[in-house]
Amino acid sequence: MAHSTDTIAPEHTTAHEHDDHHDHHIPSGIKRWLYTTNHKDIGTLYLWFAFIMFLIGGAMAMVIRLELFQPGLQIVDPNFFNQMTTVHGLIMVFGAVMPAFTGLANWLVPMMIGAPDMALPRMNNWSFWILPGAFLILLSSLFMEGGGPSFGWTFYAPLSTTYSGDSTALFVFSVHIMGASSIMGAINVIVTIFNMRAPGMTWMKMPLFVWTWLITAFLLIAVMPVLAGAVTMVLTDKFFGTSFFNAAGGGDPVMFQHIFWFFGHPEVYIMILPAFGIISQIVPTFARKKLFGYASMVYATASIALLSFVVWAHHMFTTGMPVAAEMFFMFATMLISVPTGVKVFNWVATMWRGSMTFEVPMLFAVAFIVLFTIGGLSGLMLAITPVDFQYHDTYFVVAHFHYVLVTGAIFSIMAAVYYWLPKWTGKMFDVTLAKWHFWCSLISVNVLFFPMHFVGLAGMPRRIPDYALQFADFNKWISLGGFAFGLSQLIFLALLIKACRKQGEPVSSQVWEGAEGLEWEIPSPAPYHTFETPPVVK
Amino acid sequence: MSEQAKDNQKMVIKLLVIVVGMFGFGFALVPLYDVFCDITGINGKTANSAAVYTAIEVDESRTISVEFITRTNTGMPWEFRAETKRIKVHPGELHTVNFYVRNPANKQIIAQAIPSVSPGQVALYLNKTECFCFNQQPLLAGEEATMPMQFYVDPQLPEDISFFTVQYTLFDVTGKGDSLAVKDNPYLREQPKSGT
Numbered sequence: 001m002a003h004s005t006d007t008i009a010p011e012h013t014t015a016h017e018h019d020d021h022h023d024h025h026i027p028s029g030i031k032r033w034l035y036t037t038n039h040k041d042i043g044t045l046y047l048w049f050a051f052i053m054f055l056i057g058g059a060m061a062m063v064i065r066l067e068l069f070q071p072g073l074q075i076v077d078p079n080f081f082n083q084m085t086t087v088h089g090l091i092m093v094f095g096a097v098m099p100a101f102t103g104l105a106n107w108l109v110p111m112m113i114g115a116p117d118m119a120l121p122r123m124n125n126w127s128f129w130i131l132p133g134a135f136l137i138l139l140s141s142l143f144m145e146g147g148g149p150s151f152g153w154t155f156y157a158p159l160s161t162t163y164s165g166d167s168t169a170l171f172v173f174s175v176h177i178m179g180a181s182s183i184m185g186a187i188n189v190i191v192t193i194f195n196m197r198a199p200g201m202t203w204m205k206m207p208l209f210v211w212t213w214l215i216t217a218f219l220l221i222a223v224m225p226v227l228a229g230a231v232t233m234v235l236t237d238k239f240f241g242t243s244f245f246n247a248a249g250g251g252d253p254v255m256f257q258h259i260f261w262f263f264g265h266p267e268v269y270i271m272i273l274p275a276f277g278i279i280s281q282i283v284p285t286f287a288r289k290k291l292f293g294y295a296s297m298v299y300a301t302a303s304i305a306l307l308s309f310v311v312w313a314h315h316m317f318t319t320g321m322p323v324a325a326e327m328f329f330m331f332a333t334m335l336i337s338v339p340t341g342v343k344v345f346n347w348v349a350t351m352w353r354g355s356m357t358f359e360v361p362m363l364f365a366v367a368f369i370v371l372f373t374i375g376g377l378s379g380l381m382l383a384i385t386p387v388d389f390q391y392h393d394t395y396f397v398v399a400h401f402h403y404v405l406v407t408g409a410i411f412s413i414m415a416a417v418y419y420w421l422p423k424w425t426g427k428m429f430d431v432t433l434a435k436w437h438f439w440c441s442l443i444s445v446n447v448l449f450f451p452m453h454f455v456g457l458a459g460m461p462r463r464i465p466d467y468a469l470q471f472a473d474f475n476k477w478i479s480l481g482g483f484a485f486g487l488s489q490l491i492f493l494a495l496l497i498k499a500c501r502k503q504g505e506p507v508s509s510q511v512w513e514g515a516e517g518l519e520w521e522i523p524s525p526a527p528y529h530t531f532e533t534p535p536v537v538k
Numbered sequence: 539m540s541e542q543a544k545d546n547q548k549m550v551i552k553l554l555v556i557v558v559g560m561f562g563f564g565f566a567l568v569p570l571y572d573v574f575c576d577i578t579g580i581n582g583k584t585a586n587s588a589a590v591y592t593a594i595e596v597d598e599s600r601t602i603s604v605e606f607i608t609r610t611n612t613g614m615p616w617e618f619r620a621e622t623k624r625i626k627v628h629p630g631e632l633h634t635v636n637f638y639v640r641n642p643a644n645k646q647i648i649a650q651a652i653p654s655v656s657p658g659q660v661a662l663y664l665n666k667t668e669c670f671c672f673n674q675q676p677l678l679a680g681e682e683a684t685m686p687m688q689f690y691v692d693p694q695l696p697e698d699i700s701f702f703t704v705q706y707t708l709f710d711v712t713g714k715g716d717s718l719a720v721k722d723n724p725y726l727r728e729q730p731k732s733g734t
């Protein structure tokens with residue numbers, strides 16, 4: 001049993017040193033974190049960074065909901081409101097969800113495949129440490145004269161070219177850096193999985209979290225460069241007189257949307273495939289059954305990834321495409337729900353007749369399955385071209401993507417943190433707080449996002465700081481749900497701080513009764529170096 | 539371990555090739571998009587150079603209504619209107635319609651008109667033998683002009699289309715790229731009209 005004195009926050013620096021045969025000494029303090037090439041340290045950095053971004057982006061959402069609490073303009077002026085919606089979106093996508101998944105990959109992929117570290121530890125350090133710079137640039141642009149970016153996270157031309165402020169240059173620069181960071185992270189994941197698997201860890205034995213991340217990483221290196229191209233074109237159109245998206249000069253603003261969504265749709269799957277992996281790890285543990293349909297899960301993930309390249313124009317049904325194209329993108333989009341449905345079916349089948357218990361990770365996982373499915377169903381509605389003409393750019397779309405992203409991606413991240421946190425710290429987290437966090441989040445998130453379906457169907461447009469009086473009651477509830485959800489995350493913060501202080505009951509190496517996999521065979525807390533000699537997987 | 543490092547490096551290089559390739563692909567989408575739209579005509583952009591009219595058989599059995607809409611881009615002060623709002627044509631027939639412009643500003647402005655046809659696929663069958671949109675149009679302060687557009691509809695126009703709209707949007711392109719010197723503008727009102 002660990003003695004209560006070895007509590008160096010936030011990681012196990014001293015505890016392992018007596019059995020560490022390495023000559024390299026781990027520097028302490030800030031230097032340790034700046035220079036670290038250890039996958040566990042870097043995973044921790046990513047996760048804390050993502051959480052801080054989640055709180056900052058969340059604060060912006062609070063501003064949005066405060067303004068929308070009542071009809072009329074009262075708290076902020078419209079230009080600032082637009083900056084809030086824009087930067088909220090950018091931070092949550094590129095600062096919270098994506099880095100959190102990269103953090104989980106860093107922590108877990110080497111442990112799950114029996115590798116001592118990521119394949120490219122130096123690059124790993126870089127890919128993390130350029131991120132804070134990118135977001136510092138983005139956030140500081142808010143304080144520029146004329147304000148930060150206000151054209152929406154989708155930065156449609158000509159809003160981002162003709163009608164944007166000087167801060168656009170900073171926006172472009174920061175997106176370039178974020179892109180470079182995720183490309184480096186993705187390359188690292190791919191090389192690690194291809195080259196560092198322990199003997200016997202064949203492709204079809206890999207845990208699903210590893211599979212889904214491998215496929216996500218390929219999506220990342222395929223589409224992040226396209227995003228980089230798109231922001232570069234915006235930059236040159238705005239500052240250097242090119243006319244990629246300017247009709248007067250022979251360009252076409254609609255082309256911007258094609259290029260953006262060619263990136264954008266695979267991007268939404270980048271934010272959900274690792275979530276599928278996480279849920280596929282957690283559900284079997286607490287159902288005490290093997291995952292139903294492992295192989296079909298792998299194929300479903302791969303087909304979702306491939307299909308995600310041919311559905312982008314479902315974001316553009318109202319741009320005046322020819323009927324044939326509308327039909328193609330409608331059916332292609334609906335086709336994606338088939339492999340997605342396979343996954344949901346497999347999770348439910350895994351739970352079927354299992355001996356289920358509902359520990360906190362499982363609570364989040366079950367909530368994910370139900371609520372993500374609601375988001376998938378509203379997605380199906382949006383995919384129907386003629387009805388999308390009514391729903392497009394309303395709160396219905398906002399409801400859709402928050403169900404898949406908040407109760408989907410973010411709930412899966414929380415599930416993952418609760419699932420693996422005891423392995424990382426060696427102590428069980430505060431279960432009472434965790435349950436409070438879960439139930440408060442679950443109720444408030446639905447008060448927050450469910451009514452958005454109705455105001456959307458009734459025609460309330462998105463990204464507008466004011467609204468018609470008829471929407472007032474619903475918006476009051478939505479805002480109250482929003483504040484409650486925001487506050488609930490402070491419970492999570494308290495719990496995480498406690499966990500990093502190493503408070504709580506020590507846990508066994510398996511932690512959860514039904515857990516299987518290499519990461520549950522090493523001691524808890526996971527030693528600083530694991531699998532120096534590769535395990536043999538039977 | 540160094541064997542491992544070599545393998546890793548090889549793989550990184552391969553992946554970087556994909557990254558660079560996809561960055562290039564992002565830019566390649568621009569010409570691809572234009573080519574795709576030229577071939578299919580789906581974005582309603584008509585050709586931006588003159589078609590040649592060779593006497594073709596006029597299809598008297600069909601009558602097509604063509605509507606002309608004009609607008610100026612935000613910040614563009616010109617008056618701009620179609621003198622013919624709507625015209626009925628037989629496929630194969632050559633027609634000329636005129637557009638009126640006036641520059642009410644107190645400085646020279648150079649304009650570029652951008653056409654857009656709806657439904658988009660008609661763009662493939664709308665042949666313009668002359669159009670003010672092929673060139674930039676300069677006007678001095680207070681000047682006005684009549685700008686002609688001469689066109690015929692290809693008799694191959696799909697059977698189900700009997701009506702289409704041509705829209706011109708006028709952009710202010712002063713100080714961007716080449717344009718005619720003002721005195722060479724053939725459409726100026728003050729000039730003695732040639733021909734008729």
Ligand code: HEM
Nearest residue numbers: 268272314315337376379380382383392393397401404405
């Ligand atoms: C069954 C699967 C899905 C279908 C059929 C679907 C369909 C759609 C459609 C048609 C739209 C465009 C709506 C409009 O703008 O009018 C849309 C928007 C969106 N979807 Fe989905 N979707 C699905 C799953 C997902 C997932 C898994 C995510 C992310 C995790 C996601 C994220 C988004 C986002 C972020 C937008 C809005 C983008 C914006 O305009 O800002 N969707 N979806």
Ligand SMILES: [Cu+2]
Nearest residue numbers: 265268314315
């Ligand atoms: Cu999409």
